[in-house]
Amino acid sequence: MAEEIVYYCQECDEKITIEQLASLDAGKCPKCGSIEGFSTFPKDSTNGFKDDAVILNEAIFLED
Numbered sequence: 001m002a003e004e005i006v007y008y009c010q011e012c013d014e015k016i017t018i019e020q021l022a023s024l025d026a027g028k029c030p031k032c033g034s035i036e037g038f039s040t041f042p043k044d045s046t047n048g049f050k051d052d053a054v055i056l057n058e059a060i061f062l063e064d
């Protein structure tokens, strides 16, 4: 397996794996239920890193 990629809820910083992300209900955080989206960086460390962060939100779940 490749290095595991994890994502952080932009609302509560819950850390989830890509597998968990793929199985979320409409992209809602399993912990807080937010659809704020997920980033490869914790929300508190996105300052200055925003350009590099991969932000995922409900939009990708609407794509087929």
Ligand SMILES: [Zn+2]
Pocket: 009, 010, 011, 012, 013, 014, 029, 030, 031, 032, 033, 034
């Ligand atoms: Zn959350």
